[in-house]
Amino acid sequence: xxxxxxxxxxxxxxxxxxxxxxxxxxxxxxxxxxxxxxxxxxxxxxxxxxxxxxxxxxxxxxxxxxxxxxxxxxxxxxxxxxxxxxxxxxxxxxxxxxxxxxxxxxxxxxxxxxxxxxxxxxxxxxxxxxxxxxxxxxxxxxxxxxxxxxxxxxxxxxxxxxxxxxxxxxxxxxxxxxxxxxxxx
Amino acid sequence: xxxxxxxxxxxxxxxxxxxxxxxxxxxxxxxxxxxxxxxxxxxxxxxxxxxxxxxxxxxxxxxxxxxxxxxxxxxxxxxxxxxxxxxxxxxxxxxxxxxxxxxxxxxxxxxxxxxxxxxxxxxxxxxxxxxxxxxxxxxxxxxxxxxxxxxxxxxxxxxxxxxxxx
Numbered sequence: 001x002x003x004x005x006x007x008x009x010x011x012x013x014x015x016x017x018x019x020x021x022x023x024x025x026x027x028x029x030x031x032x033x034x035x036x037x038x039x040x041x042x043x044x045x046x047x048x049x050x051x052x053x054x055x056x057x058x059x060x061x062x063x064x065x066x067x068x069x070x071x072x073x074x075x076x077x078x079x080x081x082x083x084x085x086x087x088x089x090x091x092x093x094x095x096x097x098x099x100x101x102x103x104x105x106x107x108x109x110x111x112x113x114x115x116x117x118x119x120x121x122x123x124x125x126x127x128x129x130x131x132x133x134x135x136x137x138x139x140x141x142x143x144x145x146x147x148x149x150x151x152x153x154x155x156x157x158x159x160x161x162x163x164x165x166x167x168x169x170x171x172x173x174x175x176x177x178x179x180x181x182x183x184x185x
Numbered sequence: 186x187x188x189x190x191x192x193x194x195x196x197x198x199x200x201x202x203x204x205x206x207x208x209x210x211x212x213x214x215x216x217x218x219x220x221x222x223x224x225x226x227x228x229x230x231x232x233x234x235x236x237x238x239x240x241x242x243x244x245x246x247x248x249x250x251x252x253x254x255x256x257x258x259x260x261x262x263x264x265x266x267x268x269x270x271x272x273x274x275x276x277x278x279x280x281x282x283x284x285x286x287x288x289x290x291x292x293x294x295x296x297x298x299x300x301x302x303x304x305x306x307x308x309x310x311x312x313x314x315x316x317x318x319x320x321x322x323x324x325x326x327x328x329x330x331x332x333x334x335x336x337x338x339x340x341x342x343x344x345x346x347x348x349x350x351x
Contacts, residue, residue: 010212023273025236029229029280036222038213068272091200099276100294121279121287124222128215142196150197 009038009128011135016041018060020051020077021097022069026122030064033127048072052080059088062135064127065114067098067105074098075112082113082147090147093134097122113148226281233281240277241322244270248315252308260303267311268297274318285334286321289314289341296345310344317341 017039021027024046031042043060045051047069054060063081067074078094081087094116096109101119109117115134118126139150247267254260275290293314297303303311317337324334 009215009218013212023277025233025277026280028232029226032225032229033222036225037218068269091198099272099279120276121281123280124219124226128219128222137200140198140200142198143194 009132012131013038013040015039015061015135016043016058017131018043018045018051018054018063018065020045020048020063020065020069020074022046022066026066029122030127033122033124034064034131036124037128037131048074048077048080051077055081055088055092056086060092062093062095062131064095064097064131067096067109068100075108078109078112078114091140093131095127095130095134110148110151111146113146115149230281233277233283237274237278237283237286237322240270240274241319244274244315244318248311251303251311257302260305264297264303268294271297271314271318283321285330285338286318288338289317289321292338292342292345293318296348299349307348310341310348313344314341 012034017034019027019030019034019042021030021044027044027046031044034042043054043058045054049072051063051065052072055063065074065077069077074096078096081092081094082090094114095118096114096116097118097120098105098109099120101117106117115138116130118130140148141150244267247263247270251260251263251267254263271290271293275287275294278284278290279287293311296307296310296314300307321334330338
């Protein structure tokens, strides 16, 4: 369903965005879309390992990343950007793209600390709206096992219940007999 | 400088807003940017038809390897390559508006991913999917799907559903 176009694209004109996608066709498409939005510079990597080298050498302002890649998939890559001690920017806005938007995949992406999630097929409007949502200033939460954007979009000072951040986040339970290791879970 | 609020087992951190600090309001018109980006997708659609030939070739090679596999372990590895080829087509074809092709690829992915093991008696239905994808790519229908295409894809999805119920 079409959404209201975003108001302000000025930030994009100052940004360097890294596209991490193993398909050269999708990389070309994503580059084309980002350039059409006015993004200043687009970098490309074919997998998580290559992307990590780029992140260390030329830190981007945001990342658009596919989930299913080899040898290092999107979730492992995001985990390193968020948690590695030598990460140049643990608060990096990250949009995760996948052709397999199952509940388990979305939960795994959220737990890895992605900022926004986008299901293929990618459209001009959907990518732009996720990208702008990802770069919006947002608090981050750190627990013993999680580091990523605050999942709460609103704070309710009158919320009467317990502070759930005090407890450990639930593990994503993946049935090992179902998704094979290199496939998106 | 980041600001932090601490709880017993958590910390809420407000990171410094580097991006917001270096721009003022304004920039390109959003509607124009989206229209420009849509045009980019349309232009790339032409290239995709060429790319698709390579993807179908990769799919055919993966199918050939699967059919020539020996033993369960080898079959699982070859099915994985076929899954990846089909998975890529699923996402890309959908993005470029090849909805039937994307649906057939999705159906094949579902079979390969959800069936606990791929057996030689699955080859028939796998070949049917690959043939349908090849036909769809040759036809290169990126417009309204024909009735026959819709019937074929629905039939393939039905067969996969039945196989997964076994």
